[in-house]
Amino acid sequence: MDRNMKSIKSNYKGNGIPKIDMHVHYLPQAYREALLARGETNPDGYPTPEWDPQVHLEVMKKLDISTSMLSMSAPHINFGDKNATKILARKVNEDGAELVKKYPGQFGLLASLPVPDRKDSIEEIQYALNDLHADGFALPTNTQGIYLGDSCFDPILDELNGHKSVVVLHPNKPGCVPQNVLEYLPLPILEYFFDTTRTVTNMILNGTLKRFPDIKFVIPHAGAFLSVFADRLASAIKFTPSLFRNYTEREIDVYTALKGLYYDVAGVCLPVQLSALLQIAEVDHLFYGSDYSYTPEAGCIVLAEALDQTNLITDEQRRFIYRENALKLFPRLK
Numbered sequence: 001m002d003r004n005m006k007s008i009k010s011n012y013k014g015n016g017i018p019k020i021d022m023h024v025h026y027l028p029q030a031y032r033e034a035l036l037a038r039g040e041t042n043p044d045g046y047p048t049p050e051w052d053p054q055v056h057l058e059v060m061k062k063l064d065i066s067t068s069m070l071s072m073s074a075p076h077i078n079f080g081d082k083n084a085t086k087i088l089a090r091k092v093n094e095d096g097a098e099l100v101k102k103y104p105g106q107f108g109l110l111a112s113l114p115v116p117d118r119k120d121s122i123e124e125i126q127y128a129l130n131d132l133h134a135d136g137f138a139l140p141t142n143t144q145g146i147y148l149g150d151s152c153f154d155p156i157l158d159e160l161n162g163h164k165s166v167v168v169l170h171p172n173k174p175g176c177v178p179q180n181v182l183e184y185l186p187l188p189i190l191e192y193f194f195d196t197t198r199t200v201t202n203m204i205l206n207g208t209l210k211r212f213p214d215i216k217f218v219i220p221h222a223g224a225f226l227s228v229f230a231d232r233l234a235s236a237i238k239f240t241p242s243l244f245r246n247y248t249e250r251e252i253d254v255y256t257a258l259k260g261l262y263y264d265v266a267g268v269c270l271p272v273q274l275s276a277l278l279q280i281a282e283v284d285h286l287f288y289g290s291d292y293s294y295t296p297e298a299g300c301i302v303l304a305e306a307l308d309q310t311n312l313i314t315d316e317q318r319r320f321i322y323r324e325n326a327l328k329l330f331p332r333l334k
Helices: 003-011 029-037 053-062 082-102 118-130 151-162 187-205 226-239 254-260 273-277 297-309 315-329
Strands: 019-025 065-071 107-112 136-140 166-170 216-219 262-264
Touching: 019 315, 029 082, 053 065, 053 297, 065 082, 065 166, 065 315, 082 107, 082 118, 107 118, 118 151, 166 187, 187 216, 187 226, 187 254, 226 254, 226 273, 297 315
Parallel strands: 019 065, 065 107, 107 136, 136 166, 166 216, 216 262
Antiparallel strands: none
């Protein structure tokens, strides 16, 4: 290991505020085996990290993280086989529930669903809530090229809305990736941001957020490009409304929709992105996220230090982003 990385890993001081990590990933054995069966050693051009719960707990301690809300990363669990997706969803959710049971208070579970299948997903929602006591759910921005905001998701979202669920989104490989440009750039670097922006825009324009107002959607990576795209979309709707006549909602208020969403600040949101996000979202809708284990420990420490030190937010606001806001969504963690 590089000497500088060793220094980073040992010198994080923190600011005394115990964090609740809203964007953090576990890798159950069944999921790892599914990746290997497809020959996916570096899916989307990014290496699949090693993951061990004991090591994870040690990293949490170093970062002053009291609770990690575990979810699956990309690629998600649907590799094209309906039955295999249903089985894998059940396996990873049960493994996550076992971790919560084994380490109470330190782990929470955001269960995965075998989307876009309606019947299987609704069954898994009920099982995850009633039997596994999941804290919420995690959905990919798209699965097999079908995006959130598509009407086929409505019955699933209706079920989640009925439970007033917390639903965190995670970017996935876009349904179509442009050819012959940046082909050696790992998809998480650029395409994941496009996909997050694309699916949230689809949900806004198709009225998804209005139809399911009791779902608390958490948008990853400080909202990706949404904070800079908002002005362009809102202006287009205002000045050229005829271009949007095919969408189901006659009145689309982009800024109100974005303000009603929640956001984690995982990843590199400083020095620029956090400032833009604060112009479209209130501090009480922001959460800390480490993106461990796909972001290695040393990287998590560098990003945590940046959040600790930025003057874009006050110490009181930091306390809400790091912990208090999450406690409102997950009262059991109190």
